[in-house]
Amino acid sequence: MTEHRVRPTAEQVLTLAPDEASRKAGAKLGGAGPWSQTGDSASGLVWGLCKGSGSTPYRTVVDVRGPAYSCSCPSRKFPCKHALGLLLLWSAEGFGEAGEAPPWAAQWSAQRAARAAAKGADVPGGPADEEGAKRRAQRRAARIGAGVGELEQRLEDVLRGGLAGQQQAGYGPWEETAARMVDAQAPGLAARVRELGTIPSCGPGWPARMLEEGALLHLLNRGWLGLAGLPQPLAATVRTRVGFPDTAAEGEVVRDRWLVLAQYDSVSPDGRLTTRRTWLRGLGSGRPALVLDFGPPGRPPALSLPVGLVVESEARFRPGTAGLRADLGERSAAAAPGRVPAGVGTGAALEAYGAALREDPWLDAWPVVLGPVIPIPGERGWQLADAEGTSALPVTAGTADSGSRSGLWQLAALSGGGPVTVFGECGHRGFTPLTAWHPGCPEPVALG
Amino acid sequence: MTTTGTKAEDVTAGLGDGDWEELVGVALLGTDRRKASPGALLDAAAVQTVRRRAGLRPTEAGPRPDPAPRDPRPAPPEAARRRLAQLLAGRTGAGSGGGRRGAAPDLTELLPQWLAAAGRHGYRAPHALVPALLDAARARTDLRAPALALAGARGLWLARLNPDWRFALRGGAGGAGELPDPQDRAGVERLWQEGLFAERVALLGLVRAHEPAAAVRLLSTTWATERAEDRLMFLDSLRVGLAGGDEPFLEAALGDRSRNVRATAAELLSALPESALAGRMAERALACVGPQGVTPPAACDAGMLRDGVVERPPAGRGERAWWLGQLVEAAPLSCWRERFGGLGPAQIVALPVAGGESWREELHAAWCRAAVRQRDPRWSKALLGEASAPPATAPGTASLAERAKLLSVLPEGERAQWVAEFIRAHGLSEAFQLLGVCVVPWAGTLGRAVVDALDAAREAGSYPWSFSGVMGLAERCLDPAEAERLEAVVARGCGFADPAEASSGAAAYWAEAFQRLVATLRLRAAMLSELAPA
Numbered sequence: 001m002t003e004h005r006v007r008p009t010a011e012q013v014l015t016l017a018p019d020e021a022s023r024k025a026g027a028k029l030g031g032a033g034p035w036s037q038t039g040d041s042a043s044g045l046v047w048g049l050c051k052g053s054g055s056t057p058y059r060t061v062v063d064v065r066g067p068a069y070s071c072s073c074p075s076r077k078f079p080c081k082h083a084l085g086l087l088l089l090w091s092a093e094g095f096g097e098a099g100e101a102p103p104w105a106a107q108w109s110a111q112r113a114a115r116a117a118a119k120g121a122d123v124p125g126g127p128a129d130e131e132g133a134k135r136r137a138q139r140r141a142a143r144i145g146a147g148v149g150e151l152e153q154r155l156e157d158v159l160r161g162g163l164a165g166q167q168q169a170g171y172g173p174w175e176e177t178a179a180r181m182v183d184a185q186a187p188g189l190a191a192r193v194r195e196l197g198t199i200p201s202c203g204p205g206w207p208a209r210m211l212e213e214g215a216l217l218h219l220l221n222r223g224w225l226g227l228a229g230l231p232q233p234l235a236a237t238v239r240t241r242v243g244f245p246d247t248a249a250e251g252e253v254v255r256d257r258w259l260v261l262a263q264y265d266s267v268s269p270d271g272r273l274t275t276r277r278t279w280l281r282g283l284g285s286g287r288p289a290l291v292l293d294f295g296p297p298g299r300p301p302a303l304s305l306p307v308g309l310v311v312e313s314e315a316r317f318r319p320g321t322a323g324l325r326a327d328l329g330e331r332s333a334a335a336a337p338g339r340v341p342a343g344v345g346t347g348a349a350l351e352a353y354g355a356a357l358r359e360d361p362w363l364d365a366w367p368v369v370l371g372p373v374i375p376i377p378g379e380r381g382w383q384l385a386d387a388e389g390t391s392a393l394p395v396t397a398g399t400a401d402s403g404s405r406s407g408l409w410q411l412a413a414l415s416g417g418g419p420v421t422v423f424g425e426c427g428h429r430g431f432t433p434l435t436a437w438h439p440g441c442p443e444p445v446a447l448g
Numbered sequence: 449m450t451t452t453g454t455k456a457e458d459v460t461a462g463l464g465d466g467d468w469e470e471l472v473g474v475a476l477l478g479t480d481r482r483k484a485s486p487g488a489l490l491d492a493a494a495v496q497t498v499r500r501r502a503g504l505r506p507t508e509a510g511p512r513p514d515p516a517p518r519d520p521r522p523a524p525p526e527a528a529r530r531r532l533a534q535l536l537a538g539r540t541g542a543g544s545g546g547g548r549r550g551a552a553p554d555l556t557e558l559l560p561q562w563l564a565a566a567g568r569h570g571y572r573a574p575h576a577l578v579p580a581l582l583d584a585a586r587a588r589t590d591l592r593a594p595a596l597a598l599a600g601a602r603g604l605w606l607a608r609l610n611p612d613w614r615f616a617l618r619g620g621a622g623g624a625g626e627l628p629d630p631q632d633r634a635g636v637e638r639l640w641q642e643g644l645f646a647e648r649v650a651l652l653g654l655v656r657a658h659e660p661a662a663a664v665r666l667l668s669t670t671w672a673t674e675r676a677e678d679r680l681m682f683l684d685s686l687r688v689g690l691a692g693g694d695e696p697f698l699e700a701a702l703g704d705r706s707r708n709v710r711a712t713a714a715e716l717l718s719a720l721p722e723s724a725l726a727g728r729m730a731e732r733a734l735a736c737v738g739p740q741g742v743t744p745p746a747a748c749d750a751g752m753l754r755d756g757v758v759e760r761p762p763a764g765r766g767e768r769a770w771w772l773g774q775l776v777e778a779a780p781l782s783c784w785r786e787r788f789g790g791l792g793p794a795q796i797v798a799l800p801v802a803g804g805e806s807w808r809e810e811l812h813a814a815w816c817r818a819a820v821r822q823r824d825p826r827w828s829k830a831l832l833g834e835a836s837a838p839p840a841t842a843p844g845t846a847s848l849a850e851r852a853k854l855l856s857v858l859p860e861g862e863r864a865q866w867v868a869e870f871i872r873a874h875g876l877s878e879a880f881q882l883l884g885v886c887v888v889p890w891a892g893t894l895g896r897a898v899v900d901a902l903d904a905a906r907e908a909g910s911y912p913w914s915f916s917g918v919m920g921l922a923e924r925c926l927d928p929a930e931a932e933r934l935e936a937v938v939a940r941g942c943g944f945a946d947p948a949e950a951s952s953g954a955a956a957y958w959a960e961a962f963q964r965l966v967a968t969l970r971l972r973a974a975m976l977s978e979l980a981p982a
Contacts, residue, residue: 155486156486156487156490157486159475159478159479159486159490160478160480160486162477162478162480162481163475163478164476164478207472207475208468208472210475211471211472211475211493211497212493212497214490215490215493215496215497216494216498218490218491222494346506347505347506350506353501353504354501354502354504355502357498357501358502361498374512376509376510377513377609377610378510383509383510385509385512386506389509390508390509391507391508391509392507392508392509394507406579406583409579409606409610410579410580412513412579412609413575413576413577414575416516416575416602417512417514417605418516427501428500428504438575
């Protein structure tokens with residue numbers, strides 16, 4: 001039964017949330033602060049007391065086999081924010097050795113088992129469970145299908161009336177549509193819809209951008225509806241993009257020495273969840289890999305690989321996602337390589353992005369080592385120009401945060417007007433520099 | 449109807465092949481008006497979007513910046529580079545916990561020391577840290593000169609690209625590349641005529657460092673047309689390297705339109721004991737003060753006014769005492785020896801003053817100001833008196849601010865010795881200002897006196913935040929070599945205290961404060977050793 005103590009990732013926990021508000025509220029409770037007497041059992045029970053506004057703490061218990069939830073809080077959401085917070089905390093830290101459930105949790109578990117036995121149904125374990133999982137997956141697929149239909153309708157309605165009205169219509173209707181997609185358990189669609197809703201307020205050229213993003217969303221919807229007819233890798237990409245990745249599918253496993261090209265964090269809009277992106281390149285295979293890790297509130301993600309380090313490890317690539325997303329297996333760190341990775345010119349960088357779009361048309365950017373290039377600062381936008389010739393890539397304007405702006409100045413300072421090698425994400429918005437190497441010094445500089 | 453129907457089909461069918469702009473146009477106005485199908489529009493737009501993205505080409509490169517001039521200085525060693533990055537990052541994140549400081553060192557305060565030490569080693573800044581260094585220099589004027597010096601040519605190159613850092617091009621210290629050679633007469637002349645105020649101040653300093661008389665000549669060429677506040681600033685810059693050759697110019701400035709300019713000129717002249725003004729002031733002062741007692745001036749005549757004496761006293765002060773103070777302050781201290789029958793400063797200061805206590809106070813306060821202005825260590829020492837004596841009985845002044853100024857005139861060793869004695873006699877509560885004028889790192893005797901006094905304060909049961917000012921200074925100024933002795937103090941404190949008491953109240957706070965002090969000293973030691981060339 002110990003396999004139940006394999007803890008879910010924060011990402012997996014958050015997909016359980018019934019809606020966006022619960023996601024946020026749950027993430028807030030995912031730190032040790034309000035919790036006491038937490039624990040888990042070998043049989044898959046996780047419990048804890050959460051201090052709320054009242055004098056008695058809420059009793060929260062989750063059976064991760066179901067999963068099934070119970071909480072003494074008055075919320076009607078299911079699972080409630082306490083259950084989500086508890087699972088997030090558990091996923092981040094674990095609760096030490098498996099223990100004995102307290103009476104209140106054990107009692108709930110026993111009642112559940114009794115009820116299941118009475119119904120003769122398919123609660124914990126065995127082939128019956130597999131059957132149940134399949135049914136649940138089918139139910140979820142059906143819900144997503146309904147959501148997709150609804151979203152298509154919405155997109156067509158907007159285009160019938162014309163995008164021109166969108167600036168007056170405001171963000172509200174899109175937020176509503178996004179909520180419907182959350183209800184349909186399609187978090188990927190929800191995120192894209194939310195993004196789409198912000199475009200009319202983001203400056204000149206917005207109608208073209210909105211048409212682009214709307215069309216890509218439409219393409220995703222069509223992909224989902226025609227899933228059966230798609231080749232397997234593209235189908236996996238569509239499922240991942242919709243937010244319903246096929247966790248059972250086997251990915252490709254590559255053993256290599258991986259050079260850490262960049263690592264950076266981004267924080268969710270509510271400031272509660274930190275996502276850490278780590279970009280790797282296989283020194284043997286030349287293959288790029290993106291490893292994601294998540295940190296609950298107040299805690300950085302656990303995976304920390306300094307830029308320039310080389311680790312030897314198996315990388316298990318997830319199906320879809322243009323073969324970028326990977327999970328690292330057991331790894332052994334080796335010494336820093338002391339070598340500047342080989343770079344390509346601006347034209348080749350865009351070609352690489354273009355080629356990747358064949359596998360994932362929704363891809364915003366592709367990892368590229370660019371060089372030798374010269375950074376050109378400009379008031380209306382920065383460029384990275386090939387050291388020879390007249391070609392350049394525009395650098396993505398650092399969004400609202402000044403962090404990326406200071407990264408650009410670091411890049412300029414490092415180059416001093418001379419050629420450098422730059423790793424970054426190259427896409428339709430331009431090039432986002434993340435790490436730079438100066439020819440005179442093999443040590444990489446993480447920008448920002 | 450059928451015609452429009454076909455046309456609608458034509459629109460979307462045609463759109464599939466090509467014109468993105470037209471697709472956007474249709475999307476903007478709505479497919480209803482164009483009698484097109486929204487689904488077909490979305491299909492066409494999706495194809496176009498992916499096609500456009502997959503077919504992206506590089507753009508035309510803009511003009512590349514000129515390469516930065518080479519900086520021949522070496523970059524600091526690896527560990528030191530990391531440390532600088534950490535110190536610069538800590539600059540903005542200071543004060544994470546609000547009120548109480550905890551046991552972690554305050555990185556912000558160590559940045560100036562790192563910069564100074566790196567400057568002594570002759571390093572340049574690591575290139576990638578130059579932007580952070582410029583930001584730090586922009587935010588803190590005390591960091592400006594050393595930060596710009598370290599940033600060097602690359603800093604100036606960057607500053608020309610980013611308006612936020614324009615200050616770097618104007619400053620004296622870092623702007624060396626921007627100023628003409630002091631021998632380049634035409635270049636100097638042009639910048640003096642056309643430059644920004646700060647550039648002109650820097651230029652004047654540069655020229656003066658090269659040849660003092662040339663600076664005064666340069667100043668004379670435009671003096672009559674300068675604004676009063678600029679005249680004041682320029683005049684003030686003559687303070688550096690003040691010498692007899694400046695006298696004619698200063699003497700002329702005594703007739704200036706601006707009262708502040710006149711006062712500054714008089715002050716500078718009085719700091720030149722050989723100047724005619726100093727002589728005139730000596731004559732006036734000697735007429736008022738002697739072994740027989742004090743007879744303050746009866747009136748403020750035109751001559752006194754011209755020599756910078758301010759006629760109207762501030763509220764609450766008698767005018768005769770006010771005039772007397774100004775005369776004595778501006779008279780060369782050397783004139784008193786003969787007046788008092790060959791006595792030295794200490795003996796003169798010890799003499800009783802006939803005519804009442806208030807005259808004595810006025811006279812001694814004026815001597816204190818004169819000693820500071822003329823930077824006379826013998827008089828300063830005499831006026832400070834014994835460090836161990838109660839401050840109220842001090843011969844010159846009981847004011848700590850005045851005493852700190854007098855101390856700054858003493859040679860380094862004597863200064864540290866005097867403050868150490870003061871702390872041993874009176875504790876730390878009054879020592880803050882005095883410590884501020886001591887040379888860093890503190891001399892051994894001074895450091896030991898401070899540590900012992902902190903230890904004594906702990907044993908007396910006071911709280912460490914009563915000494916937070918001194919604690920902060922100690923973190924920055926104690927010699928890192930003191931860390932070991934300090935650890936012994938920490939260990940002793942923990943060993944003696946009853947465990948219950950140690951974990952609560954003052955003892956715990958002291959333990960934390962001492963730990964931070966030790967941690968900071970260790971950090972400074974590490975910092976300095978990291979900077980040593982490999």
